[in-house]
Amino acid sequence: MSDRDITELIAEVRKGNAAASDDLFQRVYGELRRLAASYMRHERPDHTLQPTALVHEAYLRLIDQRNLPGESRAHFFGVAANVMRRILVDHARAHRANKRGGRDVKVPLDDAPALAVENPDYLVDLDDALERLAALDPRQARIVELRFYGGLSVEEAAAILSIAPRTVDRDWRIARGWLRRQLEEL
Amino acid sequence: MNAERWQKAKAICFAVLDREPDQRSATLAELCNGDAELRREVVTMIMDVLTDDGAYASPPKPNPFTPR
Numbered sequence: 001m002s003d004r005d006i007t008e009l010i011a012e013v014r015k016g017n018a019a020a021s022d023d024l025f026q027r028v029y030g031e032l033r034r035l036a037a038s039y040m041r042h043e044r045p046d047h048t049l050q051p052t053a054l055v056h057e058a059y060l061r062l063i064d065q066r067n068l069p070g071e072s073r074a075h076f077f078g079v080a081a082n083v084m085r086r087i088l089v090d091h092a093r094a095h096r097a098n099k100r101g102g103r104d105v106k107v108p109l110d111d112a113p114a115l116a117v118e119n120p121d122y123l124v125d126l127d128d129a130l131e132r133l134a135a136l137d138p139r140q141a142r143i144v145e146l147r148f149y150g151g152l153s154v155e156e157a158a159a160i161l162s163i164a165p166r167t168v169d170r171d172w173r174i175a176r177g178w179l180r181r182q183l184e185e186l
Numbered sequence: 187m188n189a190e191r192w193q194k195a196k197a198i199c200f201a202v203l204d205r206e207p208d209q210r211s212a213t214l215a216e217l218c219n220g221d222a223e224l225r226r227e228v229v230t231m232i233m234d235v236l237t238d239d240g241a242y243a244s245p246p247k248p249n250p251f252t253p254r
Contacts, residue, residue, distance in 0.1 A: 135189060136187065136188075136189050136192040137189070137192055137193070137196070167200075170199075170200065170203070170235050173234050173235045174196065174199070174231045174234045174235060176234065177230070177231075177233070177234030178234070
Protein backbone atom coordinates (compact mmCIF):
# COMPACT_ATOMS: atom_id res chain seq x y z
CA MET A 1 0.00 0.00 0.00
CA SER A 2 1.47 3.36 -0.99
CA ASP A 3 1.70 6.52 1.06
CA ARG A 4 -1.17 7.96 -0.87
CA ASP A 5 -3.33 4.97 0.03
CA ILE A 6 -3.02 5.51 3.77
CA THR A 7 -4.00 9.14 3.35
CA GLU A 8 -7.09 7.97 1.48
CA LEU A 9 -7.68 5.34 4.16
CA ILE A 10 -7.87 8.05 6.81
CA ALA A 11 -10.37 9.94 4.69
CA GLU A 12 -12.50 6.77 4.48
CA VAL A 13 -12.32 6.26 8.23
CA ARG A 14 -13.41 9.83 8.80
CA LYS A 15 -16.47 9.12 6.67
CA GLY A 16 -17.36 6.26 9.02
CA ASN A 17 -16.06 3.26 7.05
CA ALA A 18 -15.49 0.56 9.69
CA ALA A 19 -13.47 -1.74 7.42
CA ALA A 20 -11.13 1.15 6.61
CA SER A 21 -10.75 1.72 10.35
CA ASP A 22 -9.50 -1.85 10.84
CA ASP A 23 -7.15 -1.52 7.87
CA LEU A 24 -5.74 1.72 9.21
CA PHE A 25 -5.14 0.21 12.63
CA GLN A 26 -3.34 -2.78 11.11
CA ARG A 27 -1.23 -0.57 8.87
CA VAL A 28 -0.13 1.69 11.73
CA TYR A 29 0.36 -1.33 13.96
CA GLY A 30 2.62 -3.02 11.40
CA GLU A 31 4.75 0.05 10.89
CA LEU A 32 5.14 0.80 14.59
CA ARG A 33 5.94 -2.82 15.42
CA ARG A 34 8.61 -2.84 12.73
CA LEU A 35 10.11 0.44 13.94
CA ALA A 36 10.10 -0.66 17.57
CA ALA A 37 11.71 -4.02 16.77
CA SER A 38 14.38 -2.35 14.66
CA TYR A 39 15.07 0.13 17.42
CA MET A 40 15.40 -2.56 20.09
CA ARG A 41 17.73 -4.64 17.88
CA HIS A 42 20.17 -1.85 17.22
CA GLU A 43 20.30 -0.04 20.53
CA ARG A 44 22.22 -0.93 23.66
CA PRO A 45 20.41 -3.17 26.12
CA ASP A 46 20.19 -0.38 28.68
CA HIS A 47 18.58 2.06 26.28
CA THR A 48 15.24 3.66 26.89
CA LEU A 49 12.69 3.32 24.16
CA GLN A 50 11.12 6.59 23.07
CA PRO A 51 7.70 5.49 21.89
CA THR A 52 6.47 8.98 21.11
CA ALA A 53 9.43 9.48 18.79
CA LEU A 54 8.52 6.23 17.04
CA VAL A 55 4.96 7.42 16.57
CA HIS A 56 6.18 10.57 14.89
CA GLU A 57 8.65 8.67 12.77
CA ALA A 58 5.83 6.36 11.62
CA TYR A 59 3.85 9.44 10.69
CA LEU A 60 6.66 10.76 8.53
CA ARG A 61 7.10 7.38 6.84
CA LEU A 62 3.45 6.58 6.24
CA ILE A 63 1.83 9.84 5.40
CA ASP A 64 2.09 11.96 2.31
CA GLN A 65 1.97 15.21 4.21
CA ARG A 66 1.29 17.38 1.19
CA ASN A 67 -2.10 15.74 0.79
CA LEU A 68 -3.18 15.56 4.39
CA PRO A 69 -5.63 18.02 5.91
CA GLY A 70 -5.11 18.95 9.57
CA GLU A 71 -8.02 16.89 10.90
CA SER A 72 -6.64 13.76 9.25
CA ARG A 73 -3.25 14.38 10.82
CA ALA A 74 -4.98 14.51 14.19
CA HIS A 75 -6.81 11.31 13.33
CA PHE A 76 -3.56 9.54 12.54
CA PHE A 77 -2.08 10.47 15.91
CA GLY A 78 -5.25 9.43 17.67
CA VAL A 79 -4.93 5.93 16.18
CA ALA A 80 -1.16 5.75 16.58
CA ALA A 81 -1.29 6.61 20.29
CA ASN A 82 -3.66 3.70 20.86
CA VAL A 83 -1.50 1.35 18.76
CA MET A 84 1.66 2.37 20.62
CA ARG A 85 0.01 1.69 23.96
CA ARG A 86 -0.96 -1.81 22.86
CA ILE A 87 2.49 -2.60 21.52
CA LEU A 88 4.18 -1.46 24.72
CA VAL A 89 1.77 -3.30 26.98
CA ASP A 90 1.92 -6.50 24.92
CA HIS A 91 5.70 -6.32 25.10
CA ALA A 92 5.60 -5.67 28.83
CA ARG A 93 3.16 -8.51 29.53
CA ALA A 94 5.31 -10.91 27.53
CA HIS A 95 8.40 -9.98 29.55
CA ARG A 96 7.04 -9.57 33.04
CA ALA A 97 6.82 -13.30 33.80
CA ASN A 98 10.59 -13.77 33.91
CA LYS A 99 11.38 -10.34 35.25
CA ARG A 100 9.28 -10.45 38.38
CA GLY A 101 11.02 -8.96 41.35
CA GLY A 102 9.86 -6.00 43.32
CA ARG A 103 8.17 -2.73 42.66
CA ASP A 104 10.76 -0.70 44.49
CA VAL A 105 11.62 1.41 41.46
CA LYS A 106 9.74 4.68 41.81
CA VAL A 107 9.55 6.61 38.60
CA PRO A 108 7.85 9.80 37.53
CA LEU A 109 4.71 9.17 35.51
CA ASP A 110 6.03 11.25 32.62
CA ASP A 111 8.63 8.61 31.88
CA ALA A 112 6.26 5.67 31.85
CA PRO A 113 6.55 4.80 28.14
CA ALA A 114 10.33 4.86 28.35
CA LEU A 115 10.16 1.96 30.79
CA ALA A 116 8.70 -0.57 28.41
CA VAL A 117 11.89 -2.58 28.25
CA GLU A 118 13.43 -2.14 31.67
CA ASN A 119 10.40 -2.22 33.95
CA PRO A 120 7.54 -4.18 32.39
CA ASP A 121 5.63 -4.48 35.68
CA TYR A 122 5.28 -0.74 35.90
CA LEU A 123 3.89 -0.49 32.40
CA VAL A 124 1.37 -3.27 32.97
CA ASP A 125 0.27 -1.72 36.28
CA LEU A 126 -0.11 1.63 34.55
CA ASP A 127 -2.22 0.05 31.83
CA ASP A 128 -4.48 -1.61 34.40
CA ALA A 129 -4.86 1.72 36.23
CA LEU A 130 -5.65 3.44 32.95
CA GLU A 131 -8.44 0.93 32.33
CA ARG A 132 -9.92 1.77 35.74
CA LEU A 133 -9.65 5.47 34.96
CA ALA A 134 -11.45 4.89 31.64
CA ALA A 135 -14.40 3.47 33.60
CA LEU A 136 -14.60 6.70 35.63
CA ASP A 137 -13.70 9.18 32.92
CA PRO A 138 -13.17 7.96 29.36
CA ARG A 139 -12.00 11.37 28.17
CA GLN A 140 -9.27 11.58 30.78
CA ALA A 141 -8.02 8.12 29.87
CA ARG A 142 -7.95 9.12 26.21
CA ILE A 143 -5.99 12.28 27.04
CA VAL A 144 -3.42 10.24 28.94
CA GLU A 145 -3.16 7.88 25.99
CA LEU A 146 -2.63 10.71 23.52
CA ARG A 147 -0.03 12.41 25.70
CA PHE A 148 1.87 9.36 27.01
CA TYR A 149 1.83 7.12 24.01
CA GLY A 150 1.30 9.57 21.17
CA GLY A 151 3.58 12.31 22.47
CA LEU A 152 0.98 14.97 21.74
CA SER A 153 0.94 18.39 23.33
CA VAL A 154 -2.06 19.72 25.23
CA GLU A 155 -3.02 21.80 22.20
CA GLU A 156 -2.78 18.83 19.82
CA ALA A 157 -4.86 16.64 22.11
CA ALA A 158 -7.42 19.44 22.39
CA ALA A 159 -7.67 19.60 18.59
CA ILE A 160 -8.28 15.84 18.36
CA LEU A 161 -10.95 15.88 21.06
CA SER A 162 -12.53 19.16 19.92
CA ILE A 163 -12.37 20.67 23.39
CA ALA A 164 -10.56 23.66 24.88
CA PRO A 165 -6.85 23.27 25.70
CA ARG A 166 -7.58 24.45 29.22
CA THR A 167 -10.01 21.57 29.69
CA VAL A 168 -7.42 19.09 28.42
CA ASP A 169 -4.87 20.59 30.79
CA ARG A 170 -7.16 20.21 33.80
CA ASP A 171 -8.20 16.68 32.88
CA TRP A 172 -4.56 15.73 32.31
CA ARG A 173 -3.48 17.03 35.71
CA ILE A 174 -6.33 15.32 37.54
CA ALA A 175 -5.68 12.06 35.70
CA ARG A 176 -1.96 12.17 36.47
CA GLY A 177 -2.56 12.77 40.14
CA TRP A 178 -5.06 9.92 40.32
CA LEU A 179 -2.83 7.51 38.39
CA ARG A 180 0.17 8.37 40.55
CA ARG A 181 -1.77 7.55 43.72
CA GLN A 182 -3.09 4.32 42.22
CA LEU A 183 0.43 3.18 41.37
CA GLU A 184 1.78 4.15 44.77
CA GLU A 185 -0.82 2.01 46.49
CA LEU A 186 0.38 -1.20 44.81
CA MET B 187 -15.86 5.97 43.46
CA ASN B 188 -18.25 5.39 40.59
CA ALA B 189 -18.34 7.31 37.32
CA GLU B 190 -21.33 9.42 38.28
CA ARG B 191 -19.65 10.51 41.48
CA TRP B 192 -16.38 11.19 39.68
CA GLN B 193 -18.08 13.39 37.08
CA LYS B 194 -19.93 15.28 39.80
CA ALA B 195 -16.69 15.93 41.69
CA LYS B 196 -14.98 17.02 38.48
CA ALA B 197 -17.78 19.41 37.56
CA ILE B 198 -17.52 21.04 40.98
CA CYS B 199 -13.72 21.16 40.69
CA PHE B 200 -13.95 22.97 37.34
CA ALA B 201 -16.63 25.34 38.65
CA VAL B 202 -14.49 26.25 41.66
CA LEU B 203 -11.41 26.83 39.50
CA ASP B 204 -13.42 29.14 37.24
CA ARG B 205 -14.05 31.44 40.20
CA GLU B 206 -11.72 34.13 41.47
CA PRO B 207 -9.42 32.76 44.21
CA ASP B 208 -11.19 34.64 46.99
CA GLN B 209 -14.54 33.12 45.97
CA ARG B 210 -13.39 29.53 45.65
CA SER B 211 -13.86 28.49 49.24
CA ALA B 212 -17.46 29.68 49.31
CA THR B 213 -18.22 28.06 45.95
CA LEU B 214 -16.74 24.78 47.15
CA ALA B 215 -18.87 24.82 50.30
CA GLU B 216 -22.00 25.73 48.39
CA LEU B 217 -21.66 23.07 45.68
CA CYS B 218 -20.62 20.26 48.04
CA ASN B 219 -23.57 21.10 50.24
CA GLY B 220 -22.31 19.41 53.39
CA ASP B 221 -21.10 16.20 51.70
CA ALA B 222 -17.71 15.86 53.41
CA GLU B 223 -16.53 12.93 51.31
CA LEU B 224 -17.41 14.71 48.07
CA ARG B 225 -15.58 17.77 49.33
CA ARG B 226 -12.45 15.71 49.97
CA GLU B 227 -12.58 14.27 46.47
CA VAL B 228 -13.05 17.70 44.91
CA VAL B 229 -10.20 19.20 46.94
CA THR B 230 -7.90 16.39 45.79
CA MET B 231 -8.73 17.19 42.16
CA ILE B 232 -8.25 20.91 42.71
CA MET B 233 -4.86 20.31 44.30
CA ASP B 234 -3.84 18.10 41.38
CA VAL B 235 -4.73 20.87 38.93
CA LEU B 236 -3.06 23.64 40.90
CA THR B 237 0.13 21.84 41.91
CA ASP B 238 1.03 19.89 38.77
CA ASP B 239 3.32 22.60 37.38
CA GLY B 240 4.67 22.32 33.90
CA ALA B 241 2.12 19.87 32.54
CA TYR B 242 0.67 22.49 30.25
CA ALA B 243 3.96 23.90 29.07
CA SER B 244 5.33 21.00 27.08
CA PRO B 245 4.69 17.48 25.81
CA PRO B 246 5.76 14.72 28.20
CA LYS B 247 8.98 13.95 26.32
CA PRO B 248 11.31 15.80 23.99
CA ASN B 249 10.67 14.59 20.50
CA PRO B 250 12.99 14.75 17.50
CA PHE B 251 10.17 14.00 15.07
CA THR B 252 7.75 16.74 16.02
CA PRO B 253 5.77 17.42 12.85
CA ARG B 254 5.12 20.92 11.67
